[in-house]
Amino acid sequence: MKTILIIDDDARVGSALQIRLGAAGYATIVATDAVTGLSRAVGIRPDLILLDISLPGGDGLSLAHRLKNLPETRRIPIIFVTAHQDAILRERTMGLGAAGLFEKPFDAGELLAVIGHALGETGMFHRPIACFDYERSAGPPPARVASATAKKILIVEDDPKVALALALRLERDGYETVVAYDALAGVNAALREQPDLVLMDISMPAGDGFTVAARVQAMHSAPVPIIFLTASNEPSLRERARGVGAAGFFEKPYDHCDLLAAVHARLDA
Numbered sequence: 663m664k665t666i667l668i669i670d671d672d673a674r675v676g677s678a679l680q681i682r683l684g685a686a687g688y689a690t691i692v693a694t695d696a697v698t699g700l701s702r703a704v705g706i707r708p709d710l711i712l713l714d715i716s717l718p719g720g721d722g723l724s725l726a727h728r729l730k731n732l733p734e735t736r737r738i739p740i741i742f743v744t745a746h747q748d749a750i751l752r753e754r755t756m757g758l759g760a761a762g763l764f765e766k767p768f769d770a771g772e773l774l775a776v777i778g779h780a781l782g783e784t785g786m787f788h789r790p791i792a793c794f795d796y797e798r799s800a801g802p803p804p805a806r807v808a809s810a811t812a813k814k815i816l817i818v819e820d821d822p823k824v825a826l827a828l829a830l831r832l833e834r835d836g837y838e839t840v841v842a843y844d845a846l847a848g849v850n851a852a853l854r855e856q857p858d859l860v861l862m863d864i865s866m867p868a869g870d871g872f873t874v875a876a877r878v879q880a881m882h883s884a885p886v887p888i889i890f891l892t893a894s895n896e897p898s899l900r901e902r903a904r905g906v907g908a909a910g911f912f913e914k915p916y917d918h919c920d921l922l923a924a925v926h927a928r929l930d931a
Contacts, residue, residue: 664781665689667708669699669725670743671717675766679712682770688777696720704734710761710780715744726758739780743768759850762843772822779829779841812838813929816857818848818874819891820866824914828861835922837929845869852878857886859909859929861921864892864899875906887928891916 666688670676676692683690691706693699695718703711711729715722722742729735739761746765755763761780764773815837819825822843829839840855842848844867852860852874860878864871875888889910890903903911910924 663687663689664709665691665706666777667691667693667699667703667706667711669693669696669703669711669717669722670714671695672714675714675743678770682774683777686774694718696722696725700725700728703729703738704732707734708738710777711738711740712777713740713742715742715746715755723754723758726755726760730758741773741776741780757846760847769822772826775822775826776841776843779826779839812836813858814838814840814855815925815929816840816842816848816851816855816860818842818845818851818860818866818871819863820844821863824863831918831922832925835925837925843867845871845874848874849877852886853881856882859887859889859925861889861891861925864890864894872902872906875908889921889924889928 666683668676668679668683668690670679670692671694673694676694680690680692691702691708693702697719699713699717713722713726717725722744726740726742729738729740740758741762741764742755742760743764743766762776764776815832817825817828817832817839819828819841820843825841825843829841832839840851840857842851846869848862848866851857860875862871862875871890878886878888885907887909888906889912890899890908891912891914892899893914895913900911909928910921912921912924
């Protein structure tokens, strides 16, 4: 059983998180201030930390910085939660390598999904022969068989529902996925994970998709295929995507089978 340390001074938030996480199969520990949170993180070494930014005895950002510089805790994923709506906070948390940032009140289902991805609780399965619309089918999905050689796809998308739906489809189709929710997290994930392909939204917090694409390509000796996704129908975006050598360009809402076909063409040729 994975253990999650909740560091939040609001007792109601802490209790609600304990109930939700316990129901999802996680063990939980709670700390209500920065000093206790640091002590428990070092002593217990949880699998993940949920960290409020405003805390007694020190702020969450400073605490995260200390955790990332201690050998006992530097590899523990941190997801920030905050009542503030400050755009600079997102940049600062991503600069610390955060696995996510949620503004209170947050959607518990989305938080659980991000926790699952941060803990690597995603499957790698052989792909079905043909594209299959799971959402519209009344039957069960195809059988899943573990694959040790699955290609890795990085999804950079600021809408958690869109990102996690994409991850589910791609995992059902045999790929390993990594999800990032803004530009800075996308760059960090590309450096850390070395993906075989990137699915990238164009409009996102902390930067745009074209800037991220340029940084991703600069990190790798060989070009990484990038498929852009956008809700805009602005013709100039398609031209810019073509100009940076994009492997594909899809306007939302797109046909999932067409997107999977484009992914297959780049990774399975």
